[in-house]
Amino acid sequence: QLQLVESGGGLVQSGGSLRLSCAASGRTLDGYTVGWFRHAPGKEREGVLCNSNSNDWTLAIDSVKGRFTISRDDAKNTVTLQMNSLKPEDTAVYYCAAGPRWLWKSCVASEYDYWGQGTQVTVSS
Numbered sequence: 462q463l464q465l466v467e468s469g470g471g472l473v474q475s476g477g478s479l480r481l482s483c484a485a486s487g488r489t490l491d492g493y494t495v496g497w498f499r500h501a502p503g504k505e506r507e508g509v510l511c512n513s514n515s516n517d518w519t520l521a522i523d524s525v526k527g528r529f530t531i532s533r534d535d536a537k538n539t540v541t542l543q544m545n546s547l548k549p550e551d552t553a554v555y556y557c558a559a560g561p562r563w564l565w566k567s568c569v570a571s572e573y574d575y576w577g578q579g580t581q582v583t584v585s586s
Contacts, residue, residue, distance in 0.1 A: 463488040463575045465557050470580030473547055477584070481542040483557030483577055490514075491535045493566040497542045497551035499582075503580060508568030509555070510542065520568045524550070547584045554579040 469481040481497070496511035512519045512533040521533060528546045531538070540557060558573035 463490075463493070463559055465559060465575055465577035467555065467557050467577040467580040470555060470582045472583045475547060475549055475586050478543070478545045479545050479547065479582060481544070481555055481557075481580060481582070483540045483542075484561070485538045486539075489535070490533065490538055490559065492539060492562055493559035493575075494562060494567075494573075495504055495531070495533065495540045496514075496533060496558050496560070496568055497529075497540075498556045498558055498568075498570055499551075500556070500579075501553035502577065504553075504557075506570050508570060511564075511568035512540075513564070514562045518566050520566055522568075523532075544582070547582075549584045549586045551582060552584050553582060555582050556580075 497509045500506040510521045530543045557577045557578045559575040560573035
């Protein structure tokens with residue numbers, strides 16, 4: 462069973478940066494599609510950035526393009542979300558998730574099977 466644990470959330474001023482990390486245990490992440498999702502109060506959960514296990518595709522929502530990047534470290538069995546130029550509208554609980562390796566260009570939450578507990582990101586104006 463794959464288990465995921467996020468860390469790195471916190472409070473940051475608008476324009477600042479945060480680095481979220483997702484540590485996996487039980488199985489290796491290189492066999493999974495991975496993604497970062499977020500859920501803000503009163504809004505639907507949305508996929509922020511998702512990446513195939515073979516790195517042949519990455520999907521990002523328009524609002525984070527050029528500001529957020531996703532990366533994997535197979536040696537450490539982690540996936541990282543680097544968030545720069547943060548805005549108040551980025552405030553949410555951020556979750557990492559893993560889905561089957563056969564997913565093709567999908568950042569749809571229902572297709573991801575394993576989830577972390579979430580970490581709060583708050584961006585002040």
